[in-house]
Amino acid sequence: MGLDFQRLSGFRLNGIEALGFRRALAKAQAAGRDLAPLSTFKLAVVSNATMDFVADHLAAAAARHGVALEVIETDFDVVMQEALAATSKVNASNPNAVLLAVDHRWLGLGLAVDASGAEVEGAVTRLLQAARHFKNNSGGTPILSLLPTPGDALFGSFERSLAGSLASKIALVNQAILDFARDEGAYVLDVAAIANSVGVAEWFDPITWNAQKQPFAPAFSALYADRLGRLLGAIRGKARKCLVLDLDNTLWGGAIGDEGLEGIVLGQGSAAGEAFLSVQRTAKALKERGVILAVSSKNDDEVARSAFRKHTEMILKENDIAVFQANWTDKSSNLEAIATTLNIGLDSLVLLDDNPAERGHVRAALPMVAVPELPADPAYFAATLLAAGYFEAVSFNGDDVLRAASYAQDAQRAEVFAKARDLGDYLTSLDMVLRCGPIDGTNRSRVTQLMNKSNQFNLVTRRLTENEVASMEADPRMITLQAKLSDRFGDLGLIGVVTSSIDGTSATVTDWLMSCRVLGRKVEEAIYGVLLNSLAKRGVRRLNASYLPTKKNGMVSEHFDRLGMSRVKEHADGAVLYEVSVTDRTLQSLPMKIESAL
Numbered sequence: 001m002g003l004d005f006q007r008l009s010g011f012r013l014n015g016i017e018a019l020g021f022r023r024a025l026a027k028a029q030a031a032g033r034d035l036a037p038l039s040t041f042k043l044a045v046v047s048n049a050t051m052d053f054v055a056d057h058l059a060a061a062a063a064r065h066g067v068a069l070e071v072i073e074t075d076f077d078v079v080m081q082e083a084l085a086a087t088s089k090v091n092a093s094n095p096n097a098v099l100l101a102v103d104h105r106w107l108g109l110g111l112a113v114d115a116s117g118a119e120v121e122g123a124v125t126r127l128l129q130a131a132r133h134f135k136n137n138s139g140g141t142p143i144l145s146l147l148p149t150p151g152d153a154l155f156g157s158f159e160r161s162l163a164g165s166l167a168s169k170i171a172l173v174n175q176a177i178l179d180f181a182r183d184e185g186a187y188v189l190d191v192a193a194i195a196n197s198v199g200v201a202e203w204f205d206p207i208t209w210n211a212q213k214q215p216f217a218p219a220f221s222a223l224y225a226d227r228l229g230r231l232l233g234a235i236r237g238k239a240r241k242c243l244v245l246d247l248d249n250t251l252w253g254g255a256i257g258d259e260g261l262e263g264i265v266l267g268q269g270s271a272a273g274e275a276f277l278s279v280q281r282t283a284k285a286l287k288e289r290g291v292i293l294a295v296s297s298k299n300d301d302e303v304a305r306s307a308f309r310k311h312t313e314m315i316l317k318e319n320d321i322a323v324f325q326a327n328w329t330d331k332s333s334n335l336e337a338i339a340t341t342l343n344i345g346l347d348s349l350v351l352l353d354d355n356p357a358e359r360g361h362v363r364a365a366l367p368m369v370a371v372p373e374l375p376a377d378p379a380y381f382a383a384t385l386l387a388a389g390y391f392e393a394v395s396f397n398g399d400d401v402l403r404a405a406s407y408a409q410d411a412q413r414a415e416v417f418a419k420a421r422d423l424g425d426y427l428t429s430l431d432m433v434l435r436c437g438p439i440d441g442t443n444r445s446r447v448t449q450l451m452n453k454s455n456q457f458n459l460v461t462r463r464l465t466e467n468e469v470a471s472m473e474a475d476p477r478m479i480t481l482q483a484k485l486s487d488r489f490g491d492l493g494l495i496g497v498v499t500s501s502i503d504g505t506s507a508t509v510t511d512w513l514m515s516c517r518v519l520g521r522k523v524e525e526a527i528y529g530v531l532l533n534s535l536a537k538r539g540v541r542r543l544n545a546s547y548l549p550t551k552k553n554g555m556v557s558e559h560f561d562r563l564g565m566s567r568v569k570e571h572a573d574g575a576v577l578y579e580v581s582v583t584d585r586t587l588q589s590l591p592m593k594i595e596s597a598l
Contacts, residue, residue, distance in 0.1 A: 065233030148195030237452025267313030395445030
């Protein structure tokens, strides 16, 4: 059923249709229907304005980005009342996040110049006070809105240069919001960017504000909802991982098999050639921020690769591509092969293809693959891809940069494996180093990302916000473990997370998830040993654990059995409870060097 909702959300729904979608989803949620692959999310919305017309679009927008959303709405302009009262509607609802949809008017930022800075100080204090109260009283992570700047400028082009002008005041408040989000684990919805994309003269509608206190023109409610839906999807780890590129008339103009290397259109000197350069430039930038690049093209392999190897105007090179599928097989089969090779789900793929027939075929055969509808002119390809929000991010760190490169390294590892005498010989030859330590602020965003993206090697499948992870770090009753792995081919970054709660002399595994890319390396045995040793130091004598089955984690149904834990109880739904006596473990026999700070 969840896939049906997600498929329906992909259509352009008007206000009435979006409201019908919202009601149907709420009915399914109330009936306890299985909405997989959608991830549940409860969002409270507080505002100084009327947000009803936006809320009607939110369910469909969130489903489009992989989230089954429940919205907690509040009355008009009761932000501080909801924040301060411990039993308020928002605080009592236990939301995952609280959206503070407020603007410059609620913050008291006016047109008049304030050279003293009192307006900004008061606005920041009020906003962050509300955010902290929601965070502490509801448990939900705050989502703060970056403020758009109205087009009314008292000083014209000098407006932004003048301290105390409305534009300058809004810029200072926005910087305070960004600082708060970075330092205290909140999220940011860039409403300023949304308004700028359509034009602030159109965004701010004085008629609807005066009459109905609507914060922006109602025509943009679906756009606002979609941007918020992208953010919620990213929080839940639903952002896509891999961009699959067609070649002919997508990365260059013309068919290389017919026109030859010299005949394709690419590069400076023509509008079309520069348009295709912009596509490649965008793909390259996505790769450099951690998105995997792959190729799927109906072409001869050697001919297709020749452009990457020999064409002087190519921005993308062959080593930028993690998987290269150029053949005459149907595109859906190639996409399945790409996902299998990369060991990621089909719902992690985005296909960029100029051919409407190919796009239609893939949508019908593999509805979980994202396929943006491209306009006829390639000048719009890059903008269309980015505007769709498939690669929305809530964090960015070194591991994100490493990820794309590591897929190419996997091919080198596979080559070594093919030549090895046996598995033990192969693992020893990798010169692996496993580094384990407690989750910390530096790696918290990546840990949260892994928790929300991991489906297959995930024993309990809890989805947590960064704020919730930070709470675990600070809890003296918790042991948190983050594991990083490197080998002679490169650094794989953070590959595993285990958390355990301690109650006297007993402990319970609350999370155990790992990257599937390190399966078969005996990493799980090493992490298990580190965990037991850490628990033994804390006086723990017995460890309990659970396997909670989902549609995707069947591969780890016997994980705790393989580690030597004893089955205590089995439930009809497939859940299994385990226990084991905690003793110090000898780790030297494993094929890796282990460094533990636990």
